[in-house]
Structures are given as structure tokens and as C-alpha cells.
Amino acid sequence: MNGPSPLRAFGGIARRELLRFLNQRERFFAALVRPLVWLIVFAAGFRAALGLSIIPPYQTYITYEVYIIPGLLGMIQLFNGMQSSLSMVYDQEMGSMRVLLTTPLPRWFLLLSKLMAGVTVSIVQAYAFLVIAILFGIDIPVPGLLPVLPALILAGLMVGALGLLLASVIKQLENFAGVMNFVIFPMFFLSTALYPVWKMQEASAVLAAICEWNPFSQGIELIRFALYGQVNWLALAMTAGSGLVFFLAASWAFDPSRRFRAGRTA
Amino acid sequence: MTQTSDPATMALAVQDLTFHYGRRKALDAVSLAIPAGRTTILLGPNGAGKSTLFSLISGLFAPQAGRIAIAGRDLVRTGAAALAPLGIVFQAQTLDLDLTVQQNLRYFCALRGMARREADARIAEELDQFSMGDRLTDKVRSLNGGHRRRVEIARALLHRPAILLLDEPTVGLDIPTRRDLIARLHERARTDNVALLWATHLIDEVDADDHVIVLHKGAIVAEGQPAALLDKTGADDLGGAFAVLTPEARAA
Incomplete structure (x- = not known):
């Protein structure tokens, strides 16, 4: 009988996520089509309507397409995080989550491994999107492609942890549709993904404040600054902090002493 | 009592x-x-x-x-x-339907800390025990209930x-x-x-x-x-x- 090995367990969990991803090729294309539609169709329309001033980290006027690139990277990660969450709810309903949760390793480690495996998949999607955007002629700083990696990882972990938390409280697959209305859409549209905070300020101070303190906005700003080789320390702290809070809450909710209260065993 | x-x-x-x-x-x-x-x-x-x-x-x-x-x-x-x-066979089926028998069992072996070579040897051994050795590369979804159950029991025994x-x-x-x-x-x-x-x-x-x-x-x-x-x-x-x-x- 073998003893548990965290490294091998993580490898197994990551391979399973990758295999599931490769088995669902349409998921890969859907993940790319969604931001590309925003970039090519919506951005073309909004470009005329939304004038952008020079705001950090940009040092000159930029096109709307350039502005929304970090937001669309965030969109890929947000949808991927929710997809992972959906897959966990499915695993719980189908019972395969029990195999993971009865592994002789700490539960927080198993959840973190699952989270990191999901983020790895989202990084592949994000870079595929960046390459396509560059091929479409969007002015993306190529030297920024490397420093943006840790920002993508951190932002991916934050939204993935939120997905884990949701998976711990959603009892049935059918209830997941509500997540679209109450989590994904507000999080995306009340963020700096599509317009800067000062634009929102013109419409409503309250909405602007929500936009500014939305953890998803902070993740996007982290990515935006990293693409230009800069660190936005507030965004870094907020993304890491909110990710940690989401993860701790998910680990708490997955604790065996609380599971039966949610009406399920795994 | x-x-x-x-x-x-x-x-x-x-x-x-x-x-x-x-x-x-x-x-x-x-x-x-x-x-x-x-x-x-x-x-x-x-x-x-x-x-x-x-x-x-x-x-x-x-x-x-x-x-x-x-x-x-x-x-x-x-x-x-x-x-x-512990080896556990749950009442509900717990295999991943979209993966093959081998992929499911390798996943379990990794969770239990087994190296790939050892895992493959044990998988072959246990599947043979349950007359499932020829279904290694089949998707679980294509197996009938009895065969899925055999795979689940074989899986529970992989780590001895x-x-x-x-x-x-x-x-x-x-x-x-x-x-x-x-x-x-x-x-x-x-x-x-x-x-x-x-x-x-x-x-x-x-x-x-x-x-x-x-x-x-x-x-x-x-x-x-x-x-x-x-x-x-x-x-x-x-x-x-x-x-x-x-x-x-x-x-x-």
C-alpha cells in the first residue's frame, strides 16, 4: 500500500482536468469565441461611442479594442472558473467528487489542486486568445506577454476560488443557471472590463464605487498593468486577499463536519 | 450487543x-x-x-x-x-463517464501516490481479476452497469x-x-x-x-x-x- 504523495495527487488532478478539457473541444472554442465576439463586434460599435482618456498604465491614447483586452482575458477566466464550478457540482451529483474527498490528503490541498488545475486550463485559453488578438492587429505589447502570466495565475485563482465557493453552496445542477444572473453578469458588467471607473462615475457614483471595489475589477487591473510590465499594488493585494477569503470560505464549506448540513455527502 | x-x-x-x-x-x-x-x-x-x-x-x-x-x-x-x-466502493457510481477505464484508474492511482509504471501494472492485474482487462481503453460511458461496478471494485483494490x-x-x-x-x-x-x-x-x-x-x-x-x-x-x-x-x- 502506497502512502499519499501530494505531488502525484496534484499531477493526477491536473491530468484529469486537462483530459476533460480535451474531451470537450467545443468548450475550448466557446471560450475563445465569446471574447472574440466582444473584441471584433462589440468593440467596433463601442469605439465610436466611448472616448478614452489617458489613464495608467497607458501613456498615450489607445483604441477601445486595446482597452478591453485585459477585461476579455478576465472574462475568459471568469467563465472558466464558473465552468470548473459547474463541473464540480456535476461531480458532486454524479458521485465522482467522493473519490477525491476520500483521498488521504488534507481537504484544503485537494481543493487547491483542483483550483490550480482549472487555472492551468484557463491560462491556455487566455494565451490562445492573445495570439489571435495579435493576429487581428490589436496593439498588444509583446514584451508584456511574460509578466502577464503571474497576473493571469493570480486572477484565475481568485475567480476559481469564487467558483469553488459557489460549488460548495449550490446543491443541484439546475440551480446553476441562477449563478449566471446573480454572479457572472453583475461581476463582469460592474467591473472595469468594458469601461474605466471614471466613465461609470459620470453615470452613477454608487455604481462607480461598486465597480472600483469589485474583486474582479482588481483582477483585471492587475492583468492590465502586468501587460505593460507594471505592478498595480492595490490590485495585487485586493486580488490575492479576496482570492484567499474565497478559498478559505470554500475550504470551510467543504469541511466534513459541515457537509451533511448542505444535504449531500460529497 | x-x-x-x-x-x-x-x-x-x-x-x-x-x-x-x-x-x-x-x-x-x-x-x-x-x-x-x-x-x-x-x-x-x-x-x-x-x-x-x-x-x-x-x-x-x-x-x-x-x-x-x-x-x-x-x-x-x-x-x-x-x-x-481504506478501499471504498460507494453505493452510487463514481467513475468519470467521459474518461476511459484506464484514465479513471490512473487518476485514482495518482491520488493514492502510485507511480505510473506501478499503477499500470496494478491496473492490468486487477482488471484481469475481474475479467475486464480487454476494456482498458473503453470510455466508461460505453460500459454496462455490471462492468462499471467491476471497474469500481477493481479500483478500490488498486492500492492493496x-x-x-x-x-x-x-x-x-x-x-x-x-x-x-x-x-x-x-x-x-x-x-x-x-x-x-x-x-x-x-x-x-x-x-x-x-x-x-x-x-x-x-x-x-x-x-x-x-x-x-x-x-x-x-x-x-x-x-x-x-x-x-x-x-x-x-x-x-
Whole structure:
């Protein structure tokens, strides 16, 4: 009988996520089509309507397409995080989550491994999107492609942890549709993904404040600054902090002493 | 009735285990001891508390009172590491339908810390034991219920567990497949010195030399070999003994 090995367990969990991803090729294309539609169709329309001033980290006027690139990277990660969450709810309903949760390793480690495996998949999607955007002629700083990696990882972990938390409280697959209305859409549209905070300020101070303190906005700003080789320390702290809070809450909710209260065993 | 042997020497020992779902008591001070190399049948009607007991032993739930020792190690004090000697076959199917048999089993081996070469050797060995060696690259979705069940049992044995928990493993299987699995598993308990804890409500899954624990309404109402249960109840067969020991369940 073998003893548990965290490294091998993580490898197994990551391979399973990758295999599931490769088995669902349409998921890969859907993940790319969604931001590309925003970039090519919506951005073309909004470009005329939304004038952008020079705001950090940009040092000159930029096109709307350039502005929304970090937001669309965030969109890929947000949808991927929710997809992972959906897959966990499915695993719980189908019972395969029990195999993971009865592994002789700490539960927080198993959840973190699952989270990191999901983020790895989202990084592949994000870079595929960046390459396509560059091929479409969007002015993306190529030297920024490397420093943006840790920002993508951190932002991916934050939204993935939120997905884990949701998976711990959603009892049935059918209830997941509500997540679209109450989590994904507000999080995306009340963020700096599509317009800067000062634009929102013109419409409503309250909405602007929500936009500014939305953890998803902070993740996007982290990515935006990293693409230009800069660190936005507030965004870094907020993304890491909110990710940690989401993860701790998910680990708490997955604790065996609380599971039966949610009406399920795994 | 609930007397147990020294937990340190038993493959699995449960002492005074109590569990409530809200205000409903699911287990009431349950104590049992499972020795190595023997099959222990946990016999009880639906709703007796068998699955709750298994969820507690496998760490999916945390005990509210009482203790569980797996190979002498206290589950609460040791944490997840105490689960290492357990092999578990859940009542519900737990294979990933979209992966192949091999991918499912390799995933399990990785979770249990096995290197790829060792994992592949063990997978081939166990699948052969259950006559499934030729289905390695088939998607689980394409297997019938009996074959999926065989794969699940083979998976539970891959890491050579000291204790095998089987929660109604033959549910939904046809009679020949059930007989085949029952014989194979009893044989494995003897040859590999595995402690088998087999939850069921089906009398015909019990062998004459099995140790039977009858669970009813969350409490152990009788235990011993089938012959001892017949003596105790005055019944002619184990079905009759079971009916005497769980009267309300039969009436329901």
C-alpha cells in the first residue's frame, strides 16, 4: 500500500482536468469565441461611442479594442472558473467528487489542486486568445506577454476560488443557471472590463464605487498593468486577499463536519 | 450487543458512534470491530444508517460523538492520512463517464501516490481479476452497469487496501453478476487478508461463515454468525431472523 504523495495527487488532478478539457473541444472554442465576439463586434460599435482618456498604465491614447483586452482575458477566466464550478457540482451529483474527498490528503490541498488545475486550463485559453488578438492587429505589447502570466495565475485563482465557493453552496445542477444572473453578469458588467471607473462615475457614483471595489475589477487591473510590465499594488493585494477569503470560505464549506448540513455527502 | 475488541488490534474499530441529521438521529452509539481476513456483513433495511456509517468511516462526514480507528489510527486525531488503508466502493457510481477505464484508474492511482509504471501494472492485474482487462481503453460511458461496478471494485483494490468498504455494491446488477462478485470478494478477503465491511439489505449476499451485524434504526440490534442469529431469533433461515430483528422495517 502506497502512502499519499501530494505531488502525484496534484499531477493526477491536473491530468484529469486537462483530459476533460480535451474531451470537450467545443468548450475550448466557446471560450475563445465569446471574447472574440466582444473584441471584433462589440468593440467596433463601442469605439465610436466611448472616448478614452489617458489613464495608467497607458501613456498615450489607445483604441477601445486595446482597452478591453485585459477585461476579455478576465472574462475568459471568469467563465472558466464558473465552468470548473459547474463541473464540480456535476461531480458532486454524479458521485465522482467522493473519490477525491476520500483521498488521504488534507481537504484544503485537494481543493487547491483542483483550483490550480482549472487555472492551468484557463491560462491556455487566455494565451490562445492573445495570439489571435495579435493576429487581428490589436496593439498588444509583446514584451508584456511574460509578466502577464503571474497576473493571469493570480486572477484565475481568485475567480476559481469564487467558483469553488459557489460549488460548495449550490446543491443541484439546475440551480446553476441562477449563478449566471446573480454572479457572472453583475461581476463582469460592474467591473472595469468594458469601461474605466471614471466613465461609470459620470453615470452613477454608487455604481462607480461598486465597480472600483469589485474583486474582479482588481483582477483585471492587475492583468492590465502586468501587460505593460507594471505592478498595480492595490490590485495585487485586493486580488490575492479576496482570492484567499474565497478559498478559505470554500475550504470551510467543504469541511466534513459541515457537509451533511448542505444535504449531500460529497 | 455492541461489545468490541481492542481497537488497536482491529483493522477497523468504531466506538459509540452517534450522528444526527438536524434533530433526526441516524446512528445511536454504534460500536463494531472488523478483523482482517474476514467478511463482516452490515445488514439493515433501507434507512437503517448504513450509508451514514460509511460516510463517517470514509471521512465524508465528521463524527458528532464516538470514535473511529482505522488500522489503529484515530480518524479525527490523525485526519485524512488515516484514510490510507481504506478501499471504498460507494453505493452510487463514481467513475468519470467521459474518461476511459484506464484514465479513471490512473487518476485514482495518482491520488493514492502510485507511480505510473506501478499503477499500470496494478491496473492490468486487477482488471484481469475481474475479467475486464480487454476494456482498458473503453470510455466508461460505453460500459454496462455490471462492468462499471467491476471497474469500481477493481479500483478500490488498486492500492492493496487493508480494509474494503462496500456500500451495497451489487445494487442494480443481475443475479449471475451478483453471484460472481459476491464469490470473488469473499475470496479476496481470505486470500489477501483484507477486512471486508459489506453493507447490504440482501440476505443472499451472506455466507455461512461471515460475521453479520444487524443495524436497525441507527442501532445495532444483533450480531454474530448466521447460525447464532438463527439461535437467537428462533427463525428457520436468515431472512426470518432478519424479519424478527427489524419488524417495523418489514411492516413498512
